[in-house]
Amino acid sequence: MSNIFDTEKFMSFQEKLLYAQLTGLIALLVFYAHFLQHAHGPHYLHAFFLIAFLLLITFRFIIRRSAGATISDERDAQIEGLGARWGSIVFNAGIVLILVAFWDHGALQNPYVLTGLLFHVLLFANAARIVRQLIAYRRPL
Amino acid sequence: MSPVQAHITNTLRDLRAARSMTQQDLADLIGVTRQTVIAIEGDKYSPSLETAFRIAHVLGVPLDQVFQYDPPRVRRRPA
Numbered sequence: 202m203s204n205i206f207d208t209e210k211f212m213s214f215q216e217k218l219l220y221a222q223l224t225g226l227i228a229l230l231v232f233y234a235h236f237l238q239h240a241h242g243p244h245y246l247h248a249f250f251l252i253a254f255l256l257l258i259t260f261r262f263i264i265r266r267s268a269g270a271t272i273s274d275e276r277d278a279q280i281e282g283l284g285a286r287w288g289s290i291v292f293n294a295g296i297v298l299i300l301v302a303f304w305d306h307g308a309l310q311n312p313y314v315l316t317g318l319l320f321h322v323l324l325f326a327n328a329a330r331i332v333r334q335l336i337a338y339r340r341p342l
Numbered sequence: 343m344s345p346v347q348a349h350i351t352n353t354l355r356d357l358r359a360a361r362s363m364t365q366q367d368l369a370d371l372i373g374v375t376r377q378t379v380i381a382i383e384g385d386k387y388s389p390s391l392e393t394a395f396r397i398a399h400v401l402g403v404p405l406d407q408v409f410q411y412d413p414p415r416v417r418r419r420p421a
Contacts, residue, residue, distance in 0.1 A: 213377040275390050276378040338377075341386040 215277060216338050223331045229254075230324055254323060280337040288330030295322030349412040355383045357401050357408060372396040 212220070233250065299318050358368055365379045372379075372393060381387035382397075389397070398405040 213375070215377070273373070274375045274378055275393060276381060276387050277375065342381075342388070 213338065215280075216335060219331050219335050219338075223328065223335075226324055226328050226331070233320065233324075250320060254320070276342065279342060280334050283337050283342075284330040284334035287333040288326045291329040292322060292326035295325060349385075349414075350388045350409055351385055351412065352382065352409045354379075354397065354401075354408055357403065358383075361401065368397070368400065371400045 229250070295318075299315070299322065302318075303315075358365070365376045365383075369376045369379045373396070374389075374393060378387065378389070382389055394405060394409055398408050401408060
Protein backbone atom coordinates (compact mmCIF):
# COMPACT_ATOMS: atom_id res chain seq x y z
CA MET A 202 0.00 0.00 0.00
CA SER A 203 1.50 3.32 -0.98
CA ASN A 204 1.06 6.53 0.92
CA ILE A 205 1.41 10.12 -0.22
CA PHE A 206 5.11 10.46 0.61
CA ASP A 207 6.37 7.11 -0.64
CA THR A 208 9.85 7.01 -2.01
CA GLU A 209 11.64 4.28 -3.94
CA LYS A 210 13.20 2.40 -1.04
CA PHE A 211 12.95 -1.08 -2.43
CA MET A 212 13.51 -2.62 -5.79
CA SER A 213 10.77 -2.39 -8.36
CA PHE A 214 9.38 -5.49 -10.07
CA GLN A 215 11.41 -4.72 -13.19
CA GLU A 216 14.62 -4.50 -11.15
CA LYS A 217 13.89 -7.80 -9.38
CA LEU A 218 13.28 -9.40 -12.76
CA LEU A 219 16.58 -8.05 -14.06
CA TYR A 220 18.50 -9.30 -11.01
CA ALA A 221 16.92 -12.75 -11.52
CA GLN A 222 18.01 -12.73 -15.15
CA LEU A 223 21.53 -11.65 -14.19
CA THR A 224 21.77 -14.41 -11.57
CA GLY A 225 20.63 -16.94 -14.17
CA LEU A 226 23.26 -15.72 -16.61
CA ILE A 227 26.02 -15.90 -14.01
CA ALA A 228 24.93 -19.42 -13.00
CA LEU A 229 24.99 -20.45 -16.64
CA LEU A 230 28.43 -18.92 -17.12
CA VAL A 231 29.84 -20.65 -14.01
CA PHE A 232 28.38 -23.98 -15.11
CA TYR A 233 29.78 -23.50 -18.59
CA ALA A 234 33.24 -22.59 -17.29
CA HIS A 235 33.18 -25.65 -15.04
CA PHE A 236 32.14 -27.81 -17.98
CA LEU A 237 34.95 -26.43 -20.13
CA GLN A 238 37.50 -27.35 -17.48
CA HIS A 239 36.31 -30.91 -17.09
CA ALA A 240 35.02 -31.75 -20.55
CA HIS A 241 36.63 -34.45 -22.64
CA GLY A 242 35.75 -35.40 -26.18
CA PRO A 243 33.16 -33.65 -28.36
CA HIS A 244 31.48 -30.73 -26.67
CA TYR A 245 27.89 -31.53 -27.49
CA LEU A 246 26.79 -29.72 -24.38
CA HIS A 247 28.19 -26.45 -25.80
CA ALA A 248 25.87 -26.68 -28.75
CA PHE A 249 22.97 -27.75 -26.56
CA PHE A 250 23.31 -24.75 -24.28
CA LEU A 251 23.83 -22.38 -27.17
CA ILE A 252 20.67 -23.62 -28.89
CA ALA A 253 18.74 -23.62 -25.60
CA PHE A 254 19.86 -20.06 -24.97
CA LEU A 255 18.83 -18.92 -28.44
CA LEU A 256 15.48 -20.68 -28.10
CA LEU A 257 14.92 -19.04 -24.73
CA ILE A 258 15.48 -15.60 -26.23
CA THR A 259 13.19 -16.38 -29.18
CA PHE A 260 10.41 -17.84 -27.03
CA ARG A 261 10.65 -14.96 -24.58
CA PHE A 262 10.06 -12.55 -27.46
CA ILE A 263 7.21 -14.61 -28.99
CA ILE A 264 5.45 -15.25 -25.67
CA ARG A 265 5.65 -11.61 -24.63
CA ARG A 266 4.24 -10.52 -27.97
CA SER A 267 1.45 -13.08 -28.05
CA ALA A 268 0.45 -12.49 -24.43
CA GLY A 269 0.34 -8.76 -25.04
CA ALA A 270 2.84 -8.33 -22.21
CA THR A 271 4.59 -5.49 -23.91
CA ILE A 272 5.98 -2.60 -21.94
CA SER A 273 3.44 0.18 -21.65
CA ASP A 274 5.29 2.49 -19.28
CA GLU A 275 7.33 5.09 -21.15
CA ARG A 276 10.25 5.06 -18.69
CA ASP A 277 10.47 1.26 -18.75
CA ALA A 278 10.40 1.32 -22.55
CA GLN A 279 13.17 3.95 -22.61
CA ILE A 280 15.30 1.92 -20.19
CA GLU A 281 14.68 -1.27 -22.18
CA GLY A 282 15.81 0.54 -25.33
CA LEU A 283 18.92 1.80 -23.58
CA GLY A 284 19.78 -1.72 -22.40
CA ALA A 285 19.10 -3.18 -25.84
CA ARG A 286 21.47 -0.64 -27.40
CA TRP A 287 24.28 -1.59 -25.01
CA GLY A 288 23.61 -5.29 -25.55
CA SER A 289 23.73 -4.74 -29.27
CA ILE A 290 27.03 -2.83 -29.04
CA VAL A 291 28.65 -5.64 -27.01
CA PHE A 292 27.22 -8.32 -29.32
CA ASN A 293 28.44 -6.58 -32.47
CA ALA A 294 31.85 -5.91 -30.95
CA GLY A 295 32.09 -9.58 -29.96
CA ILE A 296 31.17 -10.79 -33.43
CA VAL A 297 33.71 -8.45 -35.02
CA LEU A 298 36.38 -9.69 -32.59
CA ILE A 299 35.56 -13.32 -33.47
CA LEU A 300 35.73 -12.54 -37.18
CA VAL A 301 39.05 -10.74 -36.78
CA ALA A 302 40.43 -13.61 -34.66
CA PHE A 303 39.48 -16.22 -37.27
CA TRP A 304 40.72 -14.01 -40.05
CA ASP A 305 44.05 -13.80 -38.24
CA HIS A 306 44.26 -17.59 -37.89
CA GLY A 307 43.26 -18.13 -41.50
CA ALA A 308 40.84 -21.02 -41.04
CA LEU A 309 38.25 -22.41 -38.70
CA GLN A 310 40.03 -25.45 -37.29
CA ASN A 311 37.74 -26.29 -34.43
CA PRO A 312 34.01 -25.56 -34.67
CA TYR A 313 33.63 -26.09 -30.92
CA VAL A 314 35.78 -23.06 -30.28
CA LEU A 315 33.49 -20.96 -32.43
CA THR A 316 30.43 -22.31 -30.59
CA GLY A 317 32.04 -21.46 -27.27
CA LEU A 318 32.94 -17.96 -28.41
CA LEU A 319 29.42 -17.30 -29.71
CA PHE A 320 28.02 -18.54 -26.42
CA HIS A 321 30.20 -16.14 -24.48
CA VAL A 322 29.38 -13.22 -26.75
CA LEU A 323 25.67 -13.86 -26.21
CA LEU A 324 26.16 -14.09 -22.46
CA PHE A 325 28.19 -10.89 -22.27
CA ALA A 326 25.77 -9.02 -24.52
CA ASN A 327 22.87 -10.01 -22.28
CA ALA A 328 24.83 -9.20 -19.15
CA ALA A 329 25.65 -5.76 -20.58
CA ARG A 330 21.96 -5.20 -21.37
CA ILE A 331 20.83 -6.18 -17.88
CA VAL A 332 23.52 -4.19 -16.05
CA ARG A 333 22.82 -1.08 -18.13
CA GLN A 334 19.10 -1.37 -17.35
CA LEU A 335 19.77 -1.82 -13.64
CA ILE A 336 21.97 1.28 -13.64
CA ALA A 337 19.33 3.25 -15.56
CA TYR A 338 16.68 2.36 -12.96
CA ARG A 339 18.79 3.96 -10.24
CA ARG A 340 20.32 6.91 -12.14
CA PRO A 341 18.60 9.93 -13.70
CA LEU A 342 17.68 9.37 -17.32
CA MET B 343 27.21 18.07 -25.96
CA SER B 344 26.04 21.26 -24.30
CA PRO B 345 28.42 22.83 -21.78
CA VAL B 346 25.78 22.93 -19.06
CA GLN B 347 22.91 20.45 -18.99
CA ALA B 348 19.37 21.82 -19.09
CA HIS B 349 17.30 21.08 -16.02
CA ILE B 350 13.60 20.45 -15.62
CA THR B 351 12.22 20.58 -12.11
CA ASN B 352 8.70 20.01 -10.89
CA THR B 353 6.31 20.61 -8.04
CA LEU B 354 4.45 17.37 -8.60
CA ARG B 355 5.01 16.08 -5.08
CA ASP B 356 3.49 19.19 -3.46
CA LEU B 357 0.57 19.37 -5.89
CA ARG B 358 -0.19 15.71 -5.41
CA ALA B 359 0.07 15.92 -1.62
CA ALA B 360 -2.26 18.95 -1.60
CA ARG B 361 -4.88 16.74 -3.24
CA SER B 362 -4.25 13.80 -0.85
CA MET B 363 -3.41 11.69 -3.85
CA THR B 364 -1.05 8.73 -3.58
CA GLN B 365 1.65 8.01 -6.11
CA GLN B 366 -0.26 4.91 -7.16
CA ASP B 367 -3.46 6.96 -7.67
CA LEU B 368 -1.63 9.40 -9.90
CA ALA B 369 0.20 6.61 -11.74
CA ASP B 370 -3.11 4.89 -12.51
CA LEU B 371 -4.68 8.11 -13.73
CA ILE B 372 -1.85 9.04 -16.08
CA GLY B 373 -1.05 5.50 -17.25
CA VAL B 374 2.46 4.95 -15.91
CA THR B 375 3.94 2.85 -13.11
CA ARG B 376 4.40 4.13 -9.56
CA GLN B 377 8.19 3.89 -10.09
CA THR B 378 7.89 6.39 -12.92
CA VAL B 379 5.97 8.81 -10.70
CA ILE B 380 8.69 8.41 -8.03
CA ALA B 381 11.39 9.09 -10.65
CA ILE B 382 9.57 12.20 -11.92
CA GLU B 383 9.13 13.57 -8.40
CA GLY B 384 12.80 12.95 -7.66
CA ASP B 385 13.82 14.83 -10.84
CA LYS B 386 15.36 11.60 -12.12
CA TYR B 387 13.15 11.39 -15.15
CA SER B 388 11.57 13.97 -17.45
CA PRO B 389 8.30 12.59 -18.78
CA SER B 390 7.16 12.80 -22.38
CA LEU B 391 5.16 15.85 -23.41
CA GLU B 392 1.97 13.77 -23.51
CA THR B 393 2.47 12.45 -19.97
CA ALA B 394 3.35 15.94 -18.74
CA PHE B 395 0.08 17.29 -20.17
CA ARG B 396 -1.79 14.34 -18.70
CA ILE B 397 -0.35 15.10 -15.24
CA ALA B 398 -1.33 18.76 -15.51
CA HIS B 399 -4.82 17.77 -16.67
CA VAL B 400 -5.31 15.30 -13.80
CA LEU B 401 -4.12 17.84 -11.26
CA GLY B 402 -6.20 20.58 -12.88
CA VAL B 403 -3.38 23.09 -13.21
CA PRO B 404 -1.47 24.63 -16.12
CA LEU B 405 1.58 22.73 -17.32
CA ASP B 406 4.03 25.39 -16.18
CA GLN B 407 2.71 25.11 -12.66
CA VAL B 408 3.81 21.47 -12.57
CA PHE B 409 7.05 21.65 -14.55
CA GLN B 410 9.62 24.42 -14.54
CA TYR B 411 12.35 24.74 -17.11
CA ASP B 412 15.69 26.12 -16.08
CA PRO B 413 17.43 27.04 -19.34
CA PRO B 414 21.08 26.04 -19.68
CA ARG B 415 23.62 28.75 -19.08
CA VAL B 416 26.06 28.68 -21.96
CA ARG B 417 29.60 29.60 -21.00
CA ARG B 418 30.91 32.39 -23.13
CA ARG B 419 34.52 32.59 -24.05
CA PRO B 420 36.22 35.87 -23.21
CA ALA B 421 36.73 38.04 -26.27
